[in-house]
Structure formats: structure tokens, C-alpha cells
Amino acid sequence: MxxxxxxxxxxxxxxxxxxxxxxxxxxxxxxxxxxxxxxxxGQAMTFTVxxxxxxxxxxxxxxxxxxxxxxxxxxxxxxxxxxxxYTWDASADYVTPxxxxxxxxxxxxxxxxxxxxxxxxxxxxxxxxxxxxxARIGQATVHWYGGAEAQARRFGDLTSGAITRAQQxxxxxxxxxxDIFVYDTKSDFFGALGPGAREWIGAATFPDIRxxxxxxxxGGSDYLDTALVHEVTHVVFYDATLNPYHDPAxxxxxxxxxxxxxxxxDAAAQTVRSEVSNGLFSFDAITGQFPIGSRGSSxxxxxxxxxxxxxxxxxxxxxxxxxxxxxxSGATDAEALQAGTGVSADQLYAAYFRSFGAxxxxxxxxxxxxxxxxxxxxxxxxxxxxxxxxxxxxxxSPSGGSPAADAAANAVLGYVALGVLVLTVVLGAFWYRxxxxxxxx
Numbered sequence: 001m002x003x004x005x006x007x008x009x010x011x012x013x014x015x016x017x018x019x020x021x022x023x024x025x026x027x028x029x030x031x032x033x034x035x036x037x038x039x040x041x042g043q044a045m046t047f048t049v050x051x052x053x054x055x056x057x058x059x060x061x062x063x064x065x066x067x068x069x070x071x072x073x074x075x076x077x078x079x080x081x082x083x084x085x086y087t088w089d090a091s092a093d094y095v096t097p098x099x100x101x102x103x104x105x106x107x108x109x110x111x112x113x114x115x116x117x118x119x120x121x122x123x124x125x126x127x128x129x130x131x132x133x134x135a136r137i138g139q140a141t142v143h144w145y146g147g148a149e150a151q152a153r154r155f156g157d158l159t160s161g162a163i164t165r166a167q168q169x170x171x172x173x174x175x176x177x178x179d180i181f182v183y184d185t186k187s188d189f190f191g192a193l194g195p196g197a198r199e200w201i202g203a204a205t206f207p208d209i210r211x212x213x214x215x216x217x218x219g220g221s222d223y224l225d226t227a228l229v230h231e232v233t234h235v236v237f238y239d240a241t242l243n244p245y246h247d248p249a250x251x252x253x254x255x256x257x258x259x260x261x262x263x264x265x266d267a268a269a270q271t272v273r274s275e276v277s278n279g280l281f282s283f284d285a286i287t288g289q290f291p292i293g294s295r296g297s298s299x300x301x302x303x304x305x306x307x308x309x310x311x312x313x314x315x316x317x318x319x320x321x322x323x324x325x326x327x328x329s330g331a332t333d334a335e336a337l338q339a340g341t342g343v344s345a346d347q348l349y350a351a352y353f354r355s356f357g358a359x360x361x362x363x364x365x366x367x368x369x370x371x372x373x374x375x376x377x378x379x380x381x382x383x384x385x386x387x388x389x390x391x392x393x394x395x396x397s398p399s400g401g402s403p404a405a406d407a408a409a410n411a412v413l414g415y416v417a418l419g420v421l422v423l424t425v426v427l428g429a430f431w432y433r434x435x436x437x438x439x440x441x
Contacts, residue, residue, distance in 0.1 A: 029056040055079035056107035097125035171321030172240035189215035207238035241327035255304020265309035271302035282361040
């Protein structure tokens with residue numbers, strides 16, 4: 001009995017010892033705690049979260065950019081104990097200032113997925129020296145710094161009229177307020193536009209975030225007033241034609257904004273008439289992007305504005321409202337134009353070119369490529385079938401095209417192959433004899 005008790009005591013001690021030697025059970029993720037997000041324009045956006053109970057098997061940060069995002073950026077994040085941090089390098093990956101960002105943390109442990117409540121961050125232009133002040137004027141909020149208050153407020157007043165006129169023509173109200181940021185210096189302005197901005201720009205619009213950027217030194221007061229109306233009209237047009245399928249024709253978007261500057265296209269018509277002898281653009285050619293050159297760019301804007309003027313004059317302002325409504329329902333460019341005017345897009349284009357006495361642009365025929373011909377020397381047929389040295393697609397043979405040279409090369413290759421075969425047989429026999437000798441010994 002004593003032996004049994006002693007054995008049980010030893011077993012108990014061993015069990016306790018083993019328990020002490022085993023590592024402590026790892027803490028298990030049990031939810032998200034405090035979440036924070038901060039930004040420094042042009043440098044970084046930083047997102048942090050606390051992890052109750054420890055890190056999950058997999059942790060990700062989900063980011064959506066803009067007020068109406070159509071995609072989600074998924075960033076894997078390495079947790080450190082009970083906290084995790086993700087940093088967006090804004091110096092390398094440009095984000096437009098005033099972009100609203102929605103973020104959400106996602107944790108996966110085994111088959112269990114946990115999502116944090118969504119958070120928001122406004123990526124503001126908070127560079128040192130930009131002491132922004134703001135005022136709500138009509139359907140716009142104007143932002144300025146330094147001594148630009150008077151001009152900023154003027155922009156706000158002009159915006160109210162531009163919005164009202166565009167809404168009436170397009171038959172659609174704004175979906176929300178417009179933000180207008182007024183920059184005093186060139187470096188401040190182009191620092192907001194980011195890489196790739198063309199140096200001649202004095203104003204820019206980002207309709208998806210409902211934001212207009214203005215540079216006070218970008219031109220005279222008349223230019224700035226006109227540019228402001230043009231840019232604000234883009235936001236109204238964006239709202240009036242918004243659909244999940246495609247952007248409206250570029251010439252229509254820009255053309256309507258140019259027409260809206262003065263509610264006519266008289267100056268644009270002069271540009272078009274001056275270019276008739278050089279040939280006008282097909283509207284299909286300026287549906288996506290405009291040419292970069294000064295002639296191509298100015299003509300594209302002018303054609304768009306004069307087409308809008310023709311539509312309004314011929315079919316009434318309600319035609320533009322019909323076109324916008326068709327876009328909102330997902331119509332193609334041709335379907336939208338017909339919905340608003342009652343005639344096909346081809347008929348509309350033909351009438352436009354006739355009004356300027358211009359020939360309607362025709363597609364350029366694709367060049368025909370000749371067949372590829374490869375010379376193979378003696379094995380490829382007689383020399384009389386080979387093309388001449390000046391024929392398209394002709395290419396020299398590797399040996400220079402001489403049958404004798406090809407034959408010599410083939411003979412050398414044959415001798416080399418035979419030598420390799422003999423060497424292989426000799427080495428194989430030697431290896432076999434040694435293996436047999438070892439087996440017998």
C-alpha cells in the first residue's frame with residue numbers, strides 16, 4: 001500500500017512539473033478596442049487599433065476613398081501584441097486633399113471573421129502655413145487662408161448663380177455641397193494637385209469629392225470668374241449624369257461647362273470655323289480624352305461647346321435635361337443623345353458638320369501587313385522561291401543564305417553529335433565495370 005501511495009505521490013509531482021514546464025496558453029483575440037486615424041498631408045495617414053485579448057490569425061484594414069467609393073483597398077497589417085498600426089505613405093501614393101476616407105478593421109481567427117464599426121477620416125490639406133478659414137455661401141463652402149477672404153467670398157457668390165443655371169438646364173439638383181479651396185501661391189496650389197498637373201492649369205475640379213481648387217495668381221479676375229463657373233458646372237453635370245456604368249462623353253461634359261460660362265458658344269464657334277479647312281474631329285474621337293496639343297485641345301473644347309449650343313437651339317433646353325436623365329439610367333452616349341433630341345447620334349453629328357460646311361470625318365483605313373516570310377536555306381526550298389533583298393518581311397538566314405555554308409554547318413553538327421555518343425558509351429562501360437567489380441569484391 002505504501003508503495004502505491006509513493007507511486008501516486010511521484011506521479012502527482014511529475015504532473016505538476018510538466019504543467020509548470022508547459023508554456024502559458026496564448027491569449028485569444030476577442031474584439032476591437034480603441035481606433036484612431038490621423039493624417040499629415042503629403043506625408044502619411046496613420047490608422048491604429050487596440051486588440052482585445054491579443055492578435056488574430058489575420059488582420060486587415062479596409063479603405064474606401066471618396067464620397068461614393070466603387071472599390072475597397074485591402075491592406076494586410078502585422079499586429080504587435082495587443083495593438084496594430086497601418087501607415088499609408090502619402091509621399092509615394094498621392095491622394096487628393098479633401099478626400100473623405102472610410103476605414104474598417106477586419107480580423108480573421110480560424111473560420112471566425114470580425115469587422116470593426118466603420119470609421120472616417122478627412123484627408124485635409126493641413127500643410128504648415130495654411131491657416132484655413134471657411135464660410136458657407138449658398139450651396140458652397142469656400143475655404144481660404146491669408147488675405148484671400150474677399151476673393152473667396154466673391155467665388156462663393158458666383159458659385160450660387162452658376163449652380164442655379166446648370167441645375168435648371170440639366171433638370172437635376174445638386175447631391176450635396178461643393179467645397180472651393182482658394183490658394184494664394186503657385187507652390188501651394190500645385191502641391192494640392194499632386195504629380196502630373198499641367199503647368200498652365202489655374203483651376204481644377206474633382207467632382208467625385210465635390211471639390212474645386214482655385215489659384216489666385218492663375219490669371220486675371222475675368223479669367224478666374226470664368227474658370228470658377230466652368231469648374232462648378234462640372235460638379236452639377238457629374239451629379240446630373242451619375243451612373244454606375246460609365247462616364248458621359250468627354251466632349252459633352254466639357255462642352256456644357258464651356259457653354260455655361262456665357263450661356264452661349266459664340267467664341268467657340270469662331271474657333272471651329274477657323275479649323276474647318278484643316279479638318280474637324282469626329283465626336284467619337286473625343287469621347288474619352290482630348291488631345292494634349294494646344295490645337296487639338298482647343299478644338300475639342302470648341303466642338304463640344306458648339307454641339308451643346310446646337311442641341312439647345314434646335315431641340316430646346318429640355319433636351320439637355322433628357323440627355324442627363326438618360327445617362328442616370330445607364331444609357332450609352334448614343335442612347336442618351338437620342339433620348340434628349342429624338343434623333344440618332346449619327347444624324348446629330350451629320351447635322352453639326354453640315355452647319356459648319358465641313359466634311360464629316362471618316363475612319364482611317366487600317367494598313368495591311370504583308371505575310372511573314374522566313375528563309376530556311378537548303379531545307380526550305382529552292383532559292384528561286386525566296387523573296388528579293390528589298391521585299392517586305394524578308395530576313396536573312398542564320399548562315400548567310402548560302403546552301404554550301406548550310407551543308408558545312410550541318411556536317412560539323414553531325415560530327416559533334418557522333419563524338420558525344422561515343423564518349424557516352426565509353427563512360428557508361430567504365431562505370432558498369434567498376435560497379436560489377438565492387439559487387440563481386
